[in-house]
Every structure is written in structure tokens, then in C-alpha cells.
Amino acid sequence: MxxxxxxxxxxxxxxxxxxxxxxxxxxxxxxxxxxxxxxxATTAATAPIEIKVVVVTMFEIGQDSGDVAGEFQLWHERQKLTQRLPFAHHHDLYLNPDTGVLGMVTGMGSVNSATAVMALGLDPRFDLSHAYWLVAGIAGFDPADASLGSAAWAEYLVDADLAHEIDPREMPKDWPTGYFARGTKGPYAQPHPASQGEVFQLNGALANWAFELTRNMTLADSEALQKRRALYQGYPNAQKPPFVLKGDNLAGMTYWHGKLLNDWANEWTRYWTDGKGEFVSSAMEDTGSFQSLVYLSPTGKVDQNRMMVLRTASNYSMQPPGVSAADSLLGEHGEEGYSGLTASVEAAYQVGSKVVDEIVTHWDRYRDRLP
Known part of the structure; x- marks a missing residue:
């Protein structure tokens, strides 16, 4: 002074x-x-940050770096998401200011994912109007469709929670399940009611583009994966080395497992997609995440047509032949955890980052028009 x-x-x-x-x-x-x-200088300090890709993960194990990797850690380390931004939700946000890639961890379950995505979409610090959204998470996979460590791009997201239910011990004897759509009088009644959150269709052209970009990738394999998939005799896709495919996601807050519920998941997905969808992955969050984008999209803050869902197989959604559903489920929660956790986390990054890098590298091409 x-x-x-x-x-x-x-x-x-x-x-x-x-x-x-x-x-x-x-x-x-x-x-x-x-x-x-x-x-x-004042304008630059207050102008929102243009985001090119939001990577949406659901959980992390321990720390964000240096220990056992959950869904977020590899993105944090390899995409150099070094700028920490406080976020009044489950987990702070991390940004690479040079590439415009933003990483988030929503927390598990559709309530967490929906509120986190909504909060981010309304956050004035960011310009998300041209951003692509990549959900990159692990899931249980139907052994009829794919093997551990495989990666599936979804076009349809089906909700497993919005329904009527009667305990099977009390349901009519001629019913195949006690679970049926709201507004109907029994399982799989046709025509099904108009969706009120039971099913969402992503941008099919974008899903196909991402699939074509990654379909020939070689994914990591291991002796542990080979040993586990060898148990699934009679399921040829479950016994293949990990691969990239297209397949749809069933999202429910209950972690279910077993052949009977796996059969129901396939039928429920066919029912709500009019036979166009194929159940492959079982997770919890994706309908919630996309519902928030649907609500936000008319404001221009986000574009719901820019969301992609990539799920990778950490475990099978049913038991192998000769094993009970209970033993199979509880075995996946033993000391070793999910048999395909490491491979599925790696596949989510390996496949997802190919799409992210393509968008960032050619931002002049993808900013104003979809692939």
C-alpha cells in the first residue's frame, strides 16, 4: 500500500x-x-467450462488412485483428471482442463445416479450443451450372450422396479410370475401400457457408432476368467474370450441372481421393448441417469441424444450348471469378490476410452453434429 x-x-x-x-x-x-x-479476466473467470465428455461411473473402492480399482480409478489416473471440483453429492468431480473430460462417481442405485446427474446438469460452472455422456460401469451378464470381461453397448434401458408384484406363493397358479406391469391385470398383458419410466431408448445411431468403433478390440483375458467361464457348459457365448457386443441393460435397485430371475429378465426386456431389445447386462443406475437427461434436455443444458451406456461383465447373472443360485451368488461375494472385477474394470476403460479419445481428438467434427 x-x-x-x-x-x-x-x-x-x-x-x-x-x-x-x-x-x-x-x-x-x-x-x-x-x-x-x-x-x-472477470469474464473468463466466470464463463462456464465447456465439457466435451462426461464419464459417469457409479462406485469406487477405497481411494481414487493407487489401490484396488473400482469403476472410476482408471479414468482418474489414465485420463489425467487432476483438477478436483467440489460437488455436493456422493463424490467430488474431477476434470482434465486440457481435454474437457469430466469424471463423476454417482453412488450406487438409481436414486443416487438420478440426483447426481441432475445436479451436474444444473451446475452453472459447466457448459454441457454439447457434451457426450458415457456411462462406463460393471454389471452382471447373461451367460447366454457373453463372457466375463466382455463389454456391451446398450440401446434400450429397461427399469426392473416399476411394476405390480404378488408373492409367487400367492399368485394364480397359471401365472408364470407374480411380477407384472402397472395398469395391467396379469403378466405380460398385451398391449403393454405406455411407458412411464419403464423403458428408454437411447440414440441407436450413436450406440451403433460406438459399437462399430470398438467391436474388433481385443480385451484382456486371464486364467482366472478361463477357469470361471469353463463352468458354464452349454453356454457357448459364456465360454468365449471377452469380446465387444451390443446388448441392453435392465436396471433395478435389487441385486438379483439365478436362472429363474435371469429368464424373467429376458422376458421383461422383450416385453417392454416389443421384442427389439435383448437383455444382456444387469445393473442399478442407468434408467435414473438417463431420466435426468430427459428432463434436462428441453432446457438446452444437455442433449439426451448424446448419452451412451457401456456395461462390462464382472459376473454372470445366474449360476453355472450343477450349482445352486444361492451358492453362486454368495460365492461371488467371498474373499475374492467378483470373479471378473479386474477384467471388467479394465474393459470399461479400454473400450470406453477409445470412444472418448475419438470425440476429444476430433472435437471440431463432433461438437456440433452427432456421429
Whole structure:
């Protein structure tokens, strides 16, 4: 502070006391001069950050780096998401300011995913109007369709929670299940009611583009995966090395497992997609995430047509032949955890990052028009 400024401050203080004693308002100090450079700096500081891709993960194990990797860790480390941004939700956001890739961890379940995506979509710090959204998470896979460590791009998201239910011990004897659509009088009644959140269709052209970009990738294999998939005799796709496919997602808050429920998942998906969808992956969050984008899209803050869902197989959604559903489920939660966890986390990054890198590298091509 200069001596002149100090002198002005003391003079103003004395004058203010005298004026106050006389019941008058003291004059305001002179305003700081405004320059073009000051205005530009202020605008730059308050302008929202343009985001090119939001990577949506659901959970992390322990720390974000340096230990057992959950869904977020590989993105955090390899995409250099080094700028931490506070976020009043399950987990802070991380940004690579050079690439415009933003990573989030929503928390598990559709309630967490829906509220986190909605909060991000409304966050004034970011310009998400041209952003692509990539859900990259692990899931249980139908052994009829794929093997552990495989990666599936979805076009349809089906909700497993919105329904009527009667306990099977009390349901009519000629019913195949006690679970049936709201507004109907029995399982799989045709025509099914108009969807009120039971099914969503993603941008099929974008899903196909992502699949074609990654379909020939070689995914990591291991002796542990080979040993596990060898148990699934009679399921040829379950015994293949990991591969990339297209397949749809059933999202429910209950972690279910077993052949009977796997059969139901296939039928429920066919029912709500009019036979166009194929159940492949079972998870919890994706209908919630997409529902938030559907609500936000009319505001122009986001574009729901830019969401992609990639799920990778950490486990099978049913038991192998000769094993009970209970033993199979509980075995997946033993000391070793999911038999395909490491492979599925790696596949989610390996396949997903190919799409992310393509978008970022050719942003001039993809910013204003979809692939």
C-alpha cells in the first residue's frame, strides 16, 4: 500500500466521523479504474467450462488412485483428471482442463445416479450443451450372450422396479410370475401400457457408432476368467474370450441372481421393448441417469441424444450348471469378490476410452453434429 493511499484512507475515515456526527452520509471511495484487461479476466473467470465428455461411473473402492480399482480409478489416473471440483453429492468431480473430460462417481442405485446427474446438469460452472455422456460401469451378464470381461453397448434401458408384484406363493397358479406391469391385470398383458419410466431408448445411431468403433478390440483375458467361464457348459457365448457386443441393460435397485430371475429378465426386456431389445447386462443406475437427461434436455443444458451406456461383465447373472443360485451368488461375494472385477474394470476403460479419445481428438467434427 502506498503512503498516498494510506493518507487518503485516514483522511476519509476522519471526514466520515465528522459527517456522521452531523447526520450526513460520507462520500463513497473512488471506484477502481476498469480496463479492458480487467473485464476480460472477470469474464473468463466466470464463463462456464465447456465439457466435451462426461464419464459417469457409479462406485469406487477405497481411494481414487493407487489401490484396488473400482469403476472410476482408471479414468482418474489414465485420463489425467487432476483438477478436483467440489460437488455436493456422493463424490467430488474431477476434470482434465486440457481435454474437457469430466469424471463423476454417482453412488450406487438409481436414486443416487438420478440426483447426481441432475445436479451436474444444473451446475452453472459447466457448459454441457454439447457434451457426450458415457456411462462406463460393471454389471452382471447373461451367460447366454457373453463372457466375463466382455463389454456391451446398450440401446434400450429397461427399469426392473416399476411394476405390480404378488408373492409367487400367492399368485394364480397359471401365472408364470407374480411380477407384472402397472395398469395391467396379469403378466405380460398385451398391449403393454405406455411407458412411464419403464423403458428408454437411447440414440441407436450413436450406440451403433460406438459399437462399430470398438467391436474388433481385443480385451484382456486371464486364467482366472478361463477357469470361471469353463463352468458354464452349454453356454457357448459364456465360454468365449471377452469380446465387444451390443446388448441392453435392465436396471433395478435389487441385486438379483439365478436362472429363474435371469429368464424373467429376458422376458421383461422383450416385453417392454416389443421384442427389439435383448437383455444382456444387469445393473442399478442407468434408467435414473438417463431420466435426468430427459428432463434436462428441453432446457438446452444437455442433449439426451448424446448419452451412451457401456456395461462390462464382472459376473454372470445366474449360476453355472450343477450349482445352486444361492451358492453362486454368495460365492461371488467371498474373499475374492467378483470373479471378473479386474477384467471388467479394465474393459470399461479400454473400450470406453477409445470412444472418448475419438470425440476429444476430433472435437471440431463432433461438437456440433452427432456421429
Amino acid at each position: 502506498t503512503s498516498l493511499t494510506m493518507h487518503y484512507g485516514r483522511t476519509l475515515a476522519c471526514a466520515s466521523l465528522l459527517l456522521a456526527a452531523c447526520g450526513k452520509t460520507p462520500p463513497a471511495p473512488p471506484a477502481a479504474p476498469t480496463t479492458a484487461a480487467t473485464t476480460a
